[in-house]
Amino acid sequence: MKVAFFSTKSYDRRFFEAINATYQHDITFFEVPLNADTAMLATGYPAVCMFVNDVADTDTLNSLAANETQLLALRSAGFNTVNLQRAAELDIKVVRVPAYSPYAVAEHAVALILALNRKIYRAYNRVRDDNFALEGLLGFDLHGCTVGVIGTGRVGMVFAQIMQGFGCSVIGYDAYPNEQLTQYVSLPELFEKSDIISLHCPLLPETYHLIDQSAIAQMKPGVMLINTSRGALIDTDAVITGIKTGKIGYLGIDVYEQEENLFFQDLSDTIIQDDTFQLLQSFLNVLITAHQAFFTRNALEAIATTTLSNISDFEQGKPLKNEVVYHPSPALL
Numbered sequence: 001m002k003v004a005f006f007s008t009k010s011y012d013r014r015f016f017e018a019i020n021a022t023y024q025h026d027i028t029f030f031e032v033p034l035n036a037d038t039a040m041l042a043t044g045y046p047a048v049c050m051f052v053n054d055v056a057d058t059d060t061l062n063s064l065a066a067n068e069t070q071l072l073a074l075r076s077a078g079f080n081t082v083n084l085q086r087a088a089e090l091d092i093k094v095v096r097v098p099a100y101s102p103y104a105v106a107e108h109a110v111a112l113i114l115a116l117n118r119k120i121y122r123a124y125n126r127v128r129d130d131n132f133a134l135e136g137l138l139g140f141d142l143h144g145c146t147v148g149v150i151g152t153g154r155v156g157m158v159f160a161q162i163m164q165g166f167g168c169s170v171i172g173y174d175a176y177p178n179e180q181l182t183q184y185v186s187l188p189e190l191f192e193k194s195d196i197i198s199l200h201c202p203l204l205p206e207t208y209h210l211i212d213q214s215a216i217a218q219m220k221p222g223v224m225l226i227n228t229s230r231g232a233l234i235d236t237d238a239v240i241t242g243i244k245t246g247k248i249g250y251l252g253i254d255v256y257e258q259e260e261n262l263f264f265q266d267l268s269d270t271i272i273q274d275d276t277f278q279l280l281q282s283f284l285n286v287l288i289t290a291h292q293a294f295f296t297r298n299a300l301e302a303i304a305t306t307t308l309s310n311i312s313d314f315e316q317g318k319p320l321k322n323e324v325v326y327h328p329s330p331a332l333l
C-alpha cells in the first residue's frame with residue numbers, strides 16, 4: 001500500500017525500512033509534520049502515517065479526504081491531536097499502536113525521579129569542572145516514600161511495580177481501577193499523601209490541566225511531580241507558581257503543553273521564543289527531556305511492526321484490531 005509518512009526522522013526511517021522488508025509497503029518519507037499546510041503532500045496516498053505532534057484537525061482531514069486518503073495510521077499510543085469525529089464523518093479509519101513498550105516510558109519516569117532526587121545532572125557538570133563539592137546535592141531515600149500514580153494502565157502499572165521494588169508505598173488513582181493494584185485512593189487523597197506524583201493517564205477533556213492551582217494546593221510541600229504522559233495534563237503556569245513558592249520541590253517532565261513548537265528538532269542555533277519554557281528551564285529543580293520516554297530500540301521495533309501490520313490489515317480488509325473508534329459523547333447525541 002502507498003503510505004505517506006510525516007515527521008520522519010533518521011531513526012524512524014531506519015527501523016521502518018528494516019521491518020518493511022517483511023510487509024513490502026510503498027513508503028514515502030516526508031520530514032515535515034502533518035498539518036493543514038502539508039496535507040496536500042499525501043495526494044494519491046491511501047494511507048498516511050503520523051506521529052504525536054502531527055495535527056489531524058478538521059482542515060487537515062478535509063484535505064486528506066479530498067486527496068483520497070482512507071487510513072490514518074498513528075505510530076503512537078495517544079490520539080489527542082486527531083479530530084476523530086471529523087475522521088469518522090469522512091470515513092477515514094484511524095489506527096494506532098496502543099502498546100509498544102510500557103517499560104520504556106515507565107523506566108524513563110523512574111530515570112527522571114532518580115536524576116532529580118540525586119541531582120545527577122548537576123553532579124555530572126560539577127565533576128567535569130573538577131568541582132567535587134557536595135553542597136546542593138542532598139537527596140532523600142526513595143525507600144519508605146509514598147508514590148501516587150495517576151492512571152494505572154500499562155505504563156502506570158509497570159511504573160508502580162518498579163517503585164514498589166524501591167520499597168515505596170504505591171497508591172493509585174484511575175477512572176477505571178484494575179485488580180492488580182490494591183491501594184486505590186481518591187484524587188484528593190493521592191494529592192495529600194504522595195511524596196512523588198507521576199502522571200500516566202491519557203489527555204482527555206476531563207484530564208486537561210488535571211494538575212492545576214487547586215490540585216497543587218492539596219499536595220505535600222516539596223512534592224516531586226513527574227509527567228511522561230501529555231503536556232496539557234499540567235497547567236504550566238500553576239506549576240511555575242508552585243515551584244516559586246516551594247510547594248513543588250521537583251519537577252520532571254518529558255512532555256510540555258506547547259512542545260509541538262520545540263521538540264523533535266535541533267533549535268540550538270535559534271532564540272527560543274517560548275518564555276514559559278525558558279523560565280521552567282531556569283529552575284535547578286526542574287528536569288526536562290524532549291519526549292524521549294518512548295525512545296528505546298525495543299519500542300521503535302514494536303512501533304514499526306504494529307504500524308505496518310495495521311496498514312496491512314486495512315489493505316487486506318481484515319478487522320482493524322487497533323482502530324480508534326469515535327464515540328460521540330452523550331452531550332453530543
Ligand code: NAD
Nearest residue numbers: 078151152153154155174175176200201202228229293294
Ligand atoms: P493505557 O491506556 O494503558 O493507560 C491509561 C490509564 O489511564 C488507564 O488505566 C485509564 O483507565 C486511565 N484513565 C483514563 N481516564 C482517566 C482519568 N480521567 N483519570 C485517571 N486515569 C484515567 O495507556 P498507557 O499505555 O499506560 O500510556 C499512558 C500515557 O502515556 C498515554 O496516554 C500517553 O499519553 C503517554 N505516553 C507517553 C510517551 C512518551 O514518550 N512520553 C509514550 C507513550 C505513551
